[in-house]
Amino acid sequence: MINSMARSLITAKKYYRSMLAGNDAFNPGSFDLISTTILSSDTASVTFDVSTLASTYKHLQIRYSAKSDRSSSDGNDGLVTRINGDSGTNYTNHLIYGQWYAGSTGNGVSAETAFNGMEYTYIAGTGGSSSAIFGSGTMDFLDAFSTDKFKTRRVLWHNGLSSPFQQVSLTSNLWRNTAAITSLTLSVRYGSNLVSGSRFSIYGIKG
């Protein structure tokens, strides 16, 4: 434990440039918050600029609590993520889900091979749910800055609803491009805006 405080006394005539002198190596950790955005008004999209992170981090994670302004009978909206501003049909999406809908439970899968963003993540809309209900999830982008791999994402999410349409899912997404990720933009699929109070936090993970 530190005894360099005593040693650093003027009367000890020793000087240490670091308070770590004589102590165990400092491990700064491997999971760092980069940025959090909490919307103060309804907003069409949220973008994280990650162009400066490649030298420090290997993976990225987004944790969110979000709601759409879409008013629909099933209460849902899609949460779309686009990489580096690419809105071409360069994304492939898969999911498995469990759901409660109209009084019945079930499970299933879906796949789409030419969509214009990473999707199959759903959040609560304004139809059929209270203003206090948000969808939530965790997105992992692995080897986010590699230029040797297409970019993939894995998401565990719940749409936040208890009725009329509740879903929980594991989603897998592919962006068919080997470019390093420089930005991530999140928006809704059917509605116009992410509503006030939606929160998105992005973390850098060393590896």
Add this chain to the structure above:
Amino acid sequence: MSAKELIATTTVGAGGAATVTFSSIPQTYTDLQIVYSLRSTKAANVDNIQLNINAQGISTNVSTLYFLGDGASTATSAADFVAAGGAINGANTTANTFTNGQISIPNYAGTAVKHMVVDCGLENNATYGLCLLMSTLWNQTAAINSITLDPESGNFVEYSTASLYGWTKGSGGATVA
């Protein structure tokens, strides 16, 4: 200080690798997490990731319960499943595409039997793609000190990566059984 610390990371080089091993795992954390981006040389859509824990042998004392979807249908089973660490892209899937997965191992240093949670997404630019949620039981009470990821049929291809993280106890924390 972050609650999650990198213990070790492996990037497979040119020529591939038969296995990836994390050994001499420190016993100072509460939980472990393996995060992987892996692809196999197996000439199929999918290869299974077998686990060899504490060098006891491949899939020894391991059983699983899984829920998966393959783009067309779902399946659930409880079995001595060889894919105890997940399922990854084989050579027949879209090029440059690596499975995005993780294995969470709580209380790895405790004295209870060890449960793990695996979730992974095997992407492919086709209807076929695998989403897998699984619990894996290693029916042993010993502390985990090494883990080997071993593709059932192929080798890991170049640029495959796997990282091992430890979740810290915090100032007042302790490992529980």
